[in-house]
Amino acid sequence: MAKSKYEYVKQFERETVFLPHTWLVVRIDGQGFHRFTATHDFEKPNDLRALELMNRCARGVFDQVGGICFAYGESDEYSFVVHENSQYFNRREAKLVSSIVSLFTSLYVFYWPTVFPDRQLKYPPSFDGRIVCYPTEAILRDYLAWRQVDCHINNLYNTCFWTLVQSGKSTVDAERELMGTLSADKNEMLFTKFGINYNKLPSIFRKGSIIVRDYVEEEHTDKATGEIRKKRKMRTVVVHEDIIKNKFWEQRPHILGKK
Numbered sequence: 001m002a003k004s005k006y007e008y009v010k011q012f013e014r015e016t017v018f019l020p021h022t023w024l025v026v027r028i029d030g031q032g033f034h035r036f037t038a039t040h041d042f043e044k045p046n047d048l049r050a051l052e053l054m055n056r057c058a059r060g061v062f063d064q065v066g067g068i069c070f071a072y073g074e075s076d077e078y079s080f081v082v083h084e085n086s087q088y089f090n091r092r093e094a095k096l097v098s099s100i101v102s103l104f105t106s107l108y109v110f111y112w113p114t115v116f117p118d119r120q121l122k123y124p125p126s127f128d129g130r131i132v133c134y135p136t137e138a139i140l141r142d143y144l145a146w147r148q149v150d151c152h153i154n155n156l157y158n159t160c161f162w163t164l165v166q167s168g169k170s171t172v173d174a175e176r177e178l179m180g181t182l183s184a185d186k187n188e189m190l191f192t193k194f195g196i197n198y199n200k201l202p203s204i205f206r207k208g209s210i211i212v213r214d215y216v217e218e219e220h221t222d223k224a225t226g227e228i229r230k231k232r233k234m235r236t237v238v239v240h241e242d243i244i245k246n247k248f249w250e251q252r253p254h255i256l257g258k259k
């Protein structure tokens with residue numbers, strides 16, 4: 001086919017293609033969610049339904065976009081790990097980040113009425129996205145540990161802050177009381193003043209959410225004998241576990257392992 005005289009404009013296009021055998025992390029983050037969560041009356045410090053909505057959207061991305069082997073979410077953000085061996089979109093930055101952030105955003109609006117049937121969406125939410133390339137599995141694991149530590153630090157602080165405010169303190173006084181305190185002080189304050197054992201709070205709040213493909217035991221009835229048997233099946237699961245101290249990775253070598 002003959003080329004038009006305008007074809008030359010394509011020469012101006014530039015692309016970032018990531019190096020092979022490197023881990024890619026696409027992190028999306030709600031834009032202006034401080035305002036969005038206030039406008040939509042999210043519960044403080046954690047709105048369980050809002051977190052479940054984030055998890056639903058992330059599962060949609062996890063299952064539809066190729067090459068994703070792990071996802072971690074907390075607050076208004078989600079990180080998607082593209083496997084080092086993935087060739088999806090030929091590892092092109094713009095394709096990967098734009099399709100993940102747009103799919104996540106449209107799923108957020110799509111699932112909103114199911115998760116919040118009693119709450120109207122007052123304006124369209126948006127998310128931004130970026131990709132970072134990590135050359136080794138050890139650095140990738142440290143990246144994920146960094147996000148989970150962030151979740152822990154923020155959640156412990158916010159739990160203390162809103163418990164103090166709900167007990168009658170002004171936001172200024174609550175902030176002043178927490179200034180300079182360490183994690184141990186915050187745990188102690190929650191327990192002695194309010195009878196709250198921080199470690200007993202839901203793990204989705206304390207640890208964030210992890211999406212992986214993992215083996216689960218499923219029961220099925222043997223047609224011939226009527227016996228109930230257990231079978232190990234690979235499924236997409238959402239868990240709220242410690243990926244830092246526990247043997248999370250050691251127990252699941254298939255997640256980051258070579259495919």
Ligand SMILES: Nc1nc2c(ncn2[C@@H]2O[C@H](COP(=O)(O)OP(=O)(O)OP(=O)(O)O)[C@@H](O)[C@H]2O)c(=O)[nH]1
Pocket residue numbers: 029030031032033034035037038042043044045046047048050051075076
């Ligand atoms: N009430 C409530 N607020 C939440 C919840 N999850 C996230 N948020 C809000 O969302 C904000 C997320 O932090 P950021 O991403 O730093 O703030 P942002 O306003 O989205 O700012 P940009 O990301 O820079 O656009 C938090 O500071 C909270 O205000 C929740 O479960 N309940």
Ligand SMILES: [Mg+2]
Pocket residue numbers: 029030031032033034076
């Ligand atoms: Mg945000």
